Amino acid sequence: MNSIDKSILHLNISIIIHTHNEEKNILSCIESAKLLSKKVVIIDMKSTDKTVDLAKKVGASVYLFPYSTYVEPAREFGIKKVSTGWVFLLDADERITSELAKEIKNLIKKTGSVEEERSDGRTESVKTYYKIPRKNIFGNLKWLKHGGWWPDYQIRLINKKYFKSWSKEIHSTPIITGETGYLQNPITHYFHGDLESMVEKTIIFEDIESTLLFEGKKEVRTSTFFRKFLGELYRRLFRSLGFLDGNIGIIESIYQAFSKTITYIYLYEKSRTLRSLS
Numbered sequence: 475m476n477s478i479d480k481s482i483l484h485l486n487i488s489i490i491i492h493t494h495n496e497e498k499n500i501l502s503c504i505e506s507a508k509l510l511s512k513k514v515v516i517i518d519m520k521s522t523d524k525t526v527d528l529a530k531k532v533g534a535s536v537y538l539f540p541y542s543t544y545v546e547p548a549r550e551f552g553i554k555k556v557s558t559g560w561v562f563l564l565d566a567d568e569r570i571t572s573e574l575a576k577e578i579k580n581l582i583k584k585t586g587s588v589e590e591e592r593s594d595g596r597t598e599s600v601k602t603y604y605k606i607p608r609k610n611i612f613g614n615l616k617w618l619k620h621g622g623w624w625p626d627y628q629i630r631l632i633n634k635k636y637f638k639s640w641s642k643e644i645h646s647t648p649i650i651t652g653e654t655g656y657l658q659n660p661i662t663h664y665f666h667g668d669l670e671s672m673v674e675k676t677i678i679f680e681d682i683e684s685t686l687l688f689e690g691k692k693e694v695r696t697s698t699f700f701r702k703f704l705g706e707l708y709r710r711l712f713r714s715l716g717f718l719d720g721n722i723g724i725i726e727s728i729y730q731a732f733s734k735t736i737t738y739i740y741l742y743e744k745s746r747t748l749r750s751l752s
Contacts, residue, residue, distance in 0.1 A: 485579060486586070487560035488513040489570075490552040491534075492545045496566035497524040499664075504532055506569040510562065510578055517552040543678045549648070550640040553632065559586075561637075563630045567664050574606070574659035578631060581657070585633075602636035602652025605629055607660040612722050614664055621716030621727050622709065629654075630661065644682050666726075676733045684740035694741045702738050707731035 489507040493500060493516055500516075507514045514534040518526050520541040529536055537555055539548045545565070553561050560582055564570065585600060607625035610618050618624065629647060638649040666672045687694075710716045710727035717724055 485511050485582060486558050487511045487562060487578070487582060488515050488556040488558045489562045489564055490515050490517060490549075490556065491564050491566060492517045492519065492548050492552065493521060493525050493529070493566050494519040494541065495521045495523045495525060497521075497528060499566040500525050500528050501532065503564065503566050503569065504529060504534055506571070507562075507564055509570050509572055509575040513556070513558060515552065515556055517548045517555070519548060543682065544644045546640060546644060546646050547642045553634060553637055553640070556634070559634055561632050561634055563632070564661070565663070567667075568608070569662040569664070571659060571662060574657070574661065577657055577659050581631075600652065601655030602633045603629055603648075603650045604631040604655040604657050606631060606657045608663050609660040610663045610665055612726060613666050613668070616719060616722040618716075618719050618723060618726060620714055620718045621711065621723055621730075622714040623726075625660070626663075627656065628661070631657070643686065644679065672729065676736060680733055680737040681740050683737045684744060687737070687741050688744045692741060694738050694745060696742070698738050698742070699735050703731045703735040706734040 487510065489511050491500075491503055491507065491514065496503070504514055512533075514529075516526070516529045516534050516536045517539050518529075518536055519539050526536055537552070539551055542548065549563065552563075562570075562578070581604075605627040606629075608628050610623045610626060612618055629650075632648065632650060633652070636650050636652045638651065640646065640648045707727060707730075710730050711724065716727035719726070
């Protein structure tokens with residue numbers, strides 16, 4: 475065992491990976507996670523494929539959680555399950571790079587010594603959680619550097635002592651006391667593997683988003699569809715320079731405008747149903 479592997483064994487951090495039917499991704503994801511820590515924890519949401527078996531075969535700990543169409547409900551559960559001082563949240567279609575792992579190892583070692591000094595009465599500021607840039611790779615083909623896709627900061631590294639809770643709503647952020655830090659090296663995210671999965675996820679997520687808007691009594695008219703589509707297309711394609719990513723950047727900008735429009739079409743349908751019942 476080399477020196478890097480020995481340091482990993484004693485690093486005070488767990489990697490938490492949330493899964494549902496991720497047999498195509500899980501082994502590569504766990505392999506990348508082990509660049510940072512041997513403590514890999516899978517929170518599986520009722521997979522019906524080989525995800526759990528594959529994860530157990532390579533030494534990951536597995537906990538089961540009720541199925542949800544999005545990961546937020548399982549995040550708090552996963553964080554509370556681990557006993558390490560730090561947690562790193564990783565999706566199955568994301569990868570940790572060796573550069574990011576090295577940056578985090580150095581950070582945890584440095585932060586640990588600073589916290590010891592703080593207990594002696596010093597007031598030196600300590601970051602309690604970190605946002606990490608995410609490198610979004612469209613369909614394994616193209617890194618999207620424009621269109622609002624970079625740096626796409628995500629809260630992924632958390633000092634558990636300062637973690638309070640995580641809202642169960644989609645796209646919510648955790649409640650953590652203390653200050654935010656930013657890391658330099660990104661997570662690699664392989665998203666939108668094919669058009670079929672893109673559309674399936676859009677239908678699920680935008681239906682949920684429309685429900686939240688409906689519960690918030692958000693009004694919608696047929697003119698809203700055009701306004702939302704054109705507004706999102708302009709933001710992605712022109713204001714955020716999505717066209718600089720070539721054909722894929724243009725396609726993704728159009729698709730995001732389509733997704734935004736679907737949300738409001740769902741909202742319109744739900745509002746109309748309510749009116750018909752009243």
